[in-house]
Amino acid sequence: MQSGMMWRLVSCVVCVFLGWQLGSVWAGAAGAAEPQDQVQIQVLFRPEECSRKSKKGDLINAHYDGFLEKDGSQFYCSRSDKQGHPQWFVLGVGQVIRGLDVGMMDMCAGEKRKVTVPSELAFGPTGKGPVPPNATVVFEVEVLSVSRGPRSMEAFGQIDLDKDRSLTKAEVKEYLKLEYEKGGKPRDEPFYEKILADIFWKSDQDRDGQISAKEYNIYERDEL
Ligand SMILES: [Ca+2]
Ligand SMILES: [Ca+2]
Known part of the structure; x- marks a missing residue:
């Protein structure tokens, strides 16, 4: 129990750093032919009102928590960290791992998804921080706002x-x-x-x- 808490504490500290790094690390490594086929998307909640769906270049404000698929341990925590503010990023341009760029398309403000990302579209053969090499990762994402971003x-x-x-x-x-x-x-x-x-x-x-x-x-x- 105690070691579990310790891990969470450590992983939360790591994730603050990791969060800034999520994008740049794999921006160049996304060579897979059809990434949308490799990312599994499960919609957990979709609001009835949806005036705008996220697309490439949009500025997104979202919470996303990351877990290892193999044992469910958490390695990234934009929400569960008490200091955690939702993250701003531009969708589809490599500011987050490729799997999230793909798995967060067509989302409404208020929508929640579970996005399962194979290692090739996440942290690859080397892993990163608490994420071991060749790890499939699962993100629970909640989009708070979608607006036209500065990236088109x-x-x-x-x-x-x-x-x-x-x-x-x-x-x-x-x-x-x-x-x-x-x-x-x-x-x-x-x-x-x-x-x-x-x-x-x-x-x-x-x-x-x-x-x-x-x-x-x-x-x-x-x-x-
Ligand atoms: Ca510059
Ligand atoms: Ca200028």
Whole structure:
């Protein structure tokens, strides 16, 4: 019992770090031909009202808890960690493991799913942190909001106000503000700061404070 609690504590600490890393690690490793066939999706709850379903490039706010399939032990805990805030990420562009990019498509705000991801679309032959090599993982996800994100390629040009093919925080913030105002839901400063911090942490891989065209679009380099 005690060791179980200890494991959870350790894994929660690890997951905070892991959470930031989930995306970049396997962004380049997703070579499987038809990933949608390999990811098992079980819808646990779907709200009756669903005005918008998640698609590639959308900005998602979600909780996701990760478990090892083999023994059910938890290795990631955006929800169960008491400090846990739901995570912001852009869907379908490699900010989360490929299995979640695939398994979280077409979700409504309020929907809950169980997504089972084979190792090739998760942490691969090397594993990561508490996830051993070649491990199938199960995520319980709950989507809190779905909105148009900053990642569609048409959006890049709109965001890049000075047309230098690189995005500053000010440029991304301006874009997000416009999007939320358009949607009739303007937000306060801390809200935008939180999203910006998340987006830049996950996207600005060389940490130069700007999101380059290459950093912006991980899967489809050809488009630029
Ligand atoms: Ca710019
Ligand atoms: Ca950069």
